[in-house]
Amino acid sequence: MNTLLVQFVFLLQSQSFLLRSDRIYSVMAVVGVIFVVFLVYLIRTERSVQRLEKQMEELEKQSS
Amino acid sequence: MNRTSIIRILYKSIAVALLSYGIFYGLSAEFEVSGSLIVLKQSARNLFYHVPMWFAVIVLMSMSVFHSVRYLQLSDPDRNFEGNLLLIDAKAKESAVIGVLFNALGLITGSIWSRVAWGVDLPDTDFSAWWVWDPIQVCALVALLIYLAYFLLRSSFAEPTQRARTSAVYNIFAFATLIPLFFIIPKMLDGLHPTAQKGPIIFNKSDLGNNFRMLLYPTMFGFIMLGVWMFELQSRYHSVRTRFEAWQADKEWESTKGKA
Numbered sequence: 001m002n003t004l005l006v007q008f009v010f011l012l013q014s015q016s017f018l019l020r021s022d023r024i025y026s027v028m029a030v031v032g033v034i035f036v037v038f039l040v041y042l043i044r045t046e047r048s049v050q051r052l053e054k055q056m057e058e059l060e061k062q063s064s
Numbered sequence: 065m066n067r068t069s070i071i072r073i074l075y076k077s078i079a080v081a082l083l084s085y086g087i088f089y090g091l092s093a094e095f096e097v098s099g100s101l102i103v104l105k106q107s108a109r110n111l112f113y114h115v116p117m118w119f120a121v122i123v124l125m126s127m128s129v130f131h132s133v134r135y136l137q138l139s140d141p142d143r144n145f146e147g148n149l150l151l152i153d154a155k156a157k158e159s160a161v162i163g164v165l166f167n168a169l170g171l172i173t174g175s176i177w178s179r180v181a182w183g184v185d186l187p188d189t190d191f192s193a194w195w196v197w198d199p200i201q202v203c204a205l206v207a208l209l210i211y212l213a214y215f216l217l218r219s220s221f222a223e224p225t226q227r228a229r230t231s232a233v234y235n236i237f238a239f240a241t242l243i244p245l246f247f248i249i250p251k252m253l254d255g256l257h258p259t260a261q262k263g264p265i266i267f268n269k270s271d272l273g274n275n276f277r278m279l280l281y282p283t284m285f286g287f288i289m290l291g292v293w294m295f296e297l298q299s300r301y302h303s304v305r306t307r308f309e310a311w312q313a314d315k316e317w318e319s320t321k322g323k324a
Contacts, residue, residue, distance in 0.1 A: 053300065
């Protein structure tokens, strides 16, 4: 398993950084965290846009 | 909750599920690498991230050209279109922006892959370790430059209608260049990719086992849906901003009228 992970992490950085297996889990964790952070950002943006749309609808109702 | 909201929630949930599966399982699962894939070793996992980028590019650029064509159709005075035409132009631009982002990510993941697979003995400072001048790699870079020129063209017009019309026409030609760049030229030349004329140097599609396909297809759909999600957010935000500006203009006009 460790060997597979070492080989894979080559995709992310140069080998010199990755050949030590104790760093592999850290690199995987970083990829996972970046992914989760991006998803959270996307979901937060989604909610902000929804809120803006509601506010805009209210403004338009008030005007009419 | 209306039907549109349900569809939105559904496809976004599916996107999150597929991407989570593709990223976490794709990183941690054990894979038997056989046939010509042996050359790639475990870097063959990059298939789950590199290949879907290009499918997302095609989908997003198709959406962009669709909106450009729609803009040109609806801007015909005989049609008497009453909606906001500039919003359609904005959608064409937003999907091209996301498409360019995926194009850049595809180039980056490809460059890292070539570093690992073919430039392993070369130092990091050697440019050829990162860039192998593969026909499809060059074509993808040309496509990226063509779309960057699209944004440059847009920024050179101050008048919105003129900008929308000119850039819509350019966008149609930009999309037309994707067909030879992605589907014809790489097939006419030798190269590393599976689409190369004399067959791939590195791997055949037939060497992709079902274990790889079980990850490749879900991540492909996941990344496409992610791109559509990003596009949808951008265009919804743009729509709200346009409505707000129109509302503000109305208010100002009313107050000026009141004073008069």
